[in-house]
Amino acid sequence: MNNQDKLRQAFVAALGVKPETVTDELQYNTIAEWDSTAHMVLIAELENVFDVMLDTDDIIDMSSVKHARLILQKYDIDFA
Amino acid sequence: MTMAEDYQSALSALLDEPVYGLSQSEKLTRLQAVFALLHEHHSQHCSAYHNMFRQPVTCNTPLDQLPFMAVRLFKLFALKSVPDNDVVKCLMSSGTSGQVPSRIFLDSLTSRMQSKALVKILQQFLGKQRLPMLIIDSPDVKGADGKLNARAAGIQGLAMFGRDHTYALNPDMTLNTDAISLFCQRYQDQPVLVFGFTFMVWQHFVSALKTSDMTLHLPHAHLFHSGGWKKLEAQKVSNETFKQQLLAVAGISAVTNFYGMAEQVGSVFMECEEGMLHAPVTAEVIVRNPYDLSLAKTGESGLIQVLSALPYSYPGYSILTEDRGTIHGVGDCKCGRSGTYFTVQGRLPKVEVRGCSDTSSSPGSGV
Ligand SMILES: [Zn+2]
Numbered sequence: 001m002n003n004q005d006k007l008r009q010a011f012v013a014a015l016g017v018k019p020e021t022v023t024d025e026l027q028y029n030t031i032a033e034w035d036s037t038a039h040m041v042l043i044a045e046l047e048n049v050f051d052v053m054l055d056t057d058d059i060i061d062m063s064s065v066k067h068a069r070l071i072l073q074k075y076d077i078d079f080a
Numbered sequence: 081m082t083m084a085e086d087y088q089s090a091l092s093a094l095l096d097e098p099v100y101g102l103s104q105s106e107k108l109t110r111l112q113a114v115f116a117l118l119h120e121h122h123s124q125h126c127s128a129y130h131n132m133f134r135q136p137v138t139c140n141t142p143l144d145q146l147p148f149m150a151v152r153l154f155k156l157f158a159l160k161s162v163p164d165n166d167v168v169k170c171l172m173s174s175g176t177s178g179q180v181p182s183r184i185f186l187d188s189l190t191s192r193m194q195s196k197a198l199v200k201i202l203q204q205f206l207g208k209q210r211l212p213m214l215i216i217d218s219p220d221v222k223g224a225d226g227k228l229n230a231r232a233a234g235i236q237g238l239a240m241f242g243r244d245h246t247y248a249l250n251p252d253m254t255l256n257t258d259a260i261s262l263f264c265q266r267y268q269d270q271p272v273l274v275f276g277f278t279f280m281v282w283q284h285f286v287s288a289l290k291t292s293d294m295t296l297h298l299p300h301a302h303l304f305h306s307g308g309w310k311k312l313e314a315q316k317v318s319n320e321t322f323k324q325q326l327l328a329v330a331g332i333s334a335v336t337n338f339y340g341m342a343e344q345v346g347s348v349f350m351e352c353e354e355g356m357l358h359a360p361v362t363a364e365v366i367v368r369n370p371y372d373l374s375l376a377k378t379g380e381s382g383l384i385q386v387l388s389a390l391p392y393s394y395p396g397y398s399i400l401t402e403d404r405g406t407i408h409g410v411g412d413c414k415c416g417r418s419g420t421y422f423t424v425q426g427r428l429p430k431v432e433v434r435g436c437s438d439t440s441s442s443p444g445s446g447v
Contacts, residue, residue: 029168029188036169036195036236037222044243055208056199059240063192 003050003079007069010049014042024066050077087117088189091362091389095196099204099360100417104410107419111364113139114389115146115397122395125161129395144366144375148385148398154182154343162187162393173230173342181229184343187393194346194390198237201348201360205336206241206302212267213242214260214301216276216285218249230342231277231307237345238275238304248276248285255288264296271300274332277307281326282317289329302334306348308403310427319355339403339424343396347388349422354414356421362389365420367407368400370428381406381425404428 001009011022015033028034034042039062043054046068052075054062062068069079081089094110102110119137122129133147153159160167162185169191171184186194215235222232239245246263250256263272276285281303289296303326312322319337326332339357340348347363359365366385367376376382384405391397404425413421 029191036191040236040239040245047243054210056203056206056210056240057208059210060196060199 003072003077004069006049007046007065007072007079010045011042011065011068014038014045022065024069025064027064028062046072050075052077083117083120087114087121087392090114090117091193094361094389095193095200097361099200100358100419102361102418104419107361108143108364109139111143111387111389112141115143115387116141118389118392118397119147121392122161122397126159126395128157128159129161143364143387146387146398148400149395150400151182151341151343151402154184154394154396155180158183158185159396160185160394167393169228171228171230171233171342171345182343184345184396185394190390190393193392195237195240197346197360197362197390198348199240201350202238202241202304205304205350206273210241210243211271211273211302212244212246212263213239213273213275214246214248214263214298215239215242216248216274216281218251218253219247220251233342233345234277234306235275238273242273242275249280253284255284255292255294257292257294260296264298268297269300271302272298274298274301274303276303276305278305278309278322278337279307279311281305282312282315282322286322286325286329290325294329296330299331299333301330301332302336303332304336304338306338306340308339308427309424313426341386341399341401343399344386344388344391346390347386352413352415352417352421355423356408356413356415357423358413358415358417359420359422361419363387365405365407365422367405367422370404373400376407378407378409383428384422384424402428 008019008022012019015038017033028039043059047054050072058071062071073079090113094114116137116139137146166187167185168188169186171186173182217235221235246259248256248260323335326335337351338348349357349359351357364387367382368374368385369376370383381404384401384403386401387398405422406425407420407422410420411418
């Protein structure tokens, strides 16, 4: 699985949504499945899958799937 | 720009400022601009607000002349300033008086800004890192009906600073000794975060540990607690006693109290090393005489009014609480933080609260 697939899979697992829901444009708090409780589950899932330690700024900034990827790139996760 | 855009950019700019760094005059200028926009927004989108407060508010209106709303109005009415479709969360707070909860309606913007403001404030005390977190509550605290109660909301806010979240209590509020022991074993040599509501920490953690003859070793823990001292005052437990006992039973020496209203999540007033509560850049505190609601002098006790730049989806930016407090100064606390600093003396006895009848008519105040 490449990192893009891993990212999608992490969202699917943490939010309980269908893979096709996970697009770059999907935003926090715009679907019932991605609320503040699910957000913390997502953070933990991303930390596990990509073996990174996210800080509190990352939690606040992770407002969309696209932002999740940008934040992970900061930790040298390659999405090329 | 539309008013909503003006508000968002003014608030974002404010959130980029140091939490305890602006001079008071600069802070007041910035807050006045935000509150003028909020007044306009709530006047246009919340008819109850509009009917109560018809006086003009401009960016030159001093904070103490802004309209304020009695906190119990959020129990009596469903107050919101955004379309129903935009509401993503409804926060319920029972308060201590009890039966009817406050209902606070949050849209995506307000909810996001609350989290952002809270994170900015707590980062001043915890840094950006997240720590293993022991929560002095039961995992059942979350309601089943999707409505978020104030305790669950408070935990959720602090949980952003945690990892490996561990609940210290069972659903029946007894100590989950297995979970606690495991947590202590795993993390006793590193910094950890402990959070709970003041009464829960005292009753179901400190007292329960004592009763069961158990002592913990969490020398690197930082405990944060909030929710008020009312129940503890009845047991004659002071802040000092609280801290001493936490050290004795759990080895926790870093203890920080904070004051905040469920009606203004995200605007929290943190206790400093000097035991003073500090207004962050997004909020201000005013103390009023409980009988005529005139401004109390520095050092005089009275009714606390809280102002927050965050409430956009509901008209709660300026709230008269039922708590008694004292402002001790502005910008010259020994801890070095700028802004207004104060202490809270607990809740006002019910009889003292002016305007308990719904017919009270103080000019410019929805009390
Ligand atoms: Zn101070």
